[in-house]
Amino acid sequence: MIKLMHMEKHRKILYITIKRLADLIGLLLLALAMMFATRIIPW
Amino acid sequence: MLWLAIFFLLAVLPVWVSYSGELPPFRGFLEELGVALGFIGLSLFGLQFLFSGRIAQVAPAFGVDNIVQFHKEIGVIAILFALAHPVFMLIADTSYISFFDPGENLPRAISLILASIGMIGLLLTSLWRLTFGLSYEVWRLLHGVLGGLVLFIGVAHSIQVGHYLNPLWKIIFLAVLFLAYGSLLIHTRLVRPFRNRKNPYEISEVKPKRDDTYTLVMKAVNGSRLDFEPGQFVWITIHDQPFSLQQHPFSISSSKMDTSIAITAKRLGDFTNTWKNLKTGQRAFLEGPFGSFTLKDKPCVLIMGGIGITPAISMLRTLADQLDQRKCILIYGNENEQKIPFKEDLEKLKNKISLEVIHVLEKPGENWKGEEGLIDERLIISKLPEEKNDFDYFICGPSPMMDVAELTLRKAGVSWENIYAERFDLA
Secondary structure (H helix, E strand, O other): OHHHHHOOOOOOHHHHHHHHHHHHHHHHHHHHHHHHHHOOOOO | OHHHHHHHHHHHHHHHHHOOOOOOOOOOHHHHHHHHHHHHHHHHHHHHHHHHOOOOOOHHHHOHHHHHHHHHHHHHHHHHHHHHHHHHHHHHOHHHHHHHOOOOOHHHHHHHHHHHHHHHHHHHHHHOOOOOOOOHHHHHHHHHHHHHHHHHHHHHHHHHHOOOOOOHHHHHHHHHHHHHHHHHHHHHHHHHHHHHOOOOEEEEEEEEEOOOEEEEEEEEOOOOOOOOOOOOEEEEEOOOOOOOOOOEEEEEOOOOOOOOEEEEEEOOOHHHHOHHHOOOOOEEEEEEEEOOOOOOOOOEEEEEEHHHHHHHHHHHHHHHHOOOOOOEEEEEEEOOHHHOOOHHHHHHHHHHOOEEEEEEEOOOOOOOOOEEOOOOHHHHHHHOOOOHHHOEEEEEOOHHHHHHHHHHHHHOOOOHHHEEEOOOOOO
16 A cells, blocks of 8 residues: 555565455455455355 | 444544534535534544554554554644634635624634644644754644643634534534543553652663763663553653653663663754763653564564664564574675664674674775675665565665665565564654
């Protein structure tokens, strides 16, 4: 996200993993929001 | 993974509950998406209060710096989701602008405008605190107040609109859930200090060290000093009462076996600048301990820079007190010989435990016979023990040094599980 632009070249792998994890959670939740919005779920 | 699954489930819970049972008529995708994003955003927002809670069961499993980073990342996502809610609603139907119209409903308009400004304020001040010139105390107060305000308005708004919150049990469920999140903030900022007032500490000594560095030695007034593992840190409030905005995290520099507890810091900010003028007998309150940057059973390699050495000093002093003769290698970077904090202490420790100290000086004097320059890949590789994975590695110091050290250790084949690094710039 925003902080990615300020990241140093050699950031620790864990740092990037957390960032990707957070982004992944964000994307999954966005997908879920869409599913709720289209009423695919709840079943 | 378990914690992540719980986090994810909690994030979805409010929207799941709201969309269960009999639903109101479908209003079009954009409008429904706006509502779903609002619910998830609010839920993620509420979950942020778990991070402020400094929960003892969660923090050691991940390391506080990683939790703070996760809090930042998810916090940004929470605010983006929550801000997307009015945007999508307005795109779907411009008549929703009336929610912001003071003429139509003054309290609603004021609270929604406040919440929107509050969220943007939270985002900007957290990502660019220093750019805005905010001191840590002011930012922390602002962060708590804005966070609490936005959560309260968000929950009140969803209940007031109540489109998906019929029957009543859904409202009660959401109210209880978010009350629980909010109470974590109240617990951390009010209840915990209130309990802490019964365990005051007294500053028994202010020791000036080299290079504008000071050690505060504190004794528990009631005699019961908090128990900690060497390498951990505490939040300290130096005030007659525990309710103060001045609460800062500092690594403990004393041995686990001491009856007193000490922290050491360099004069770098407003708070540490006041240390040299502190009088003995001054009250202080400690909260903690926190952190997973702790000594395990293995021999260790400590890669430290400047004042970042404080947790390592606690580890080494504890080993000396426990007559533990495991092998320890300390690679310690400083600008010059005069600026090495704990230089004399390290010399004494070398005589008591199996400690090898490798000083690395950036700008050494003419008579220096040790390592010169910065702690880099070549130097670290040359000092690594042969049985690399039999050792634990602890890294603390300036960020570029930590980056180089971590990368080098990984390149050299050291397992991540053996590398401990804690970075935080809260102080």
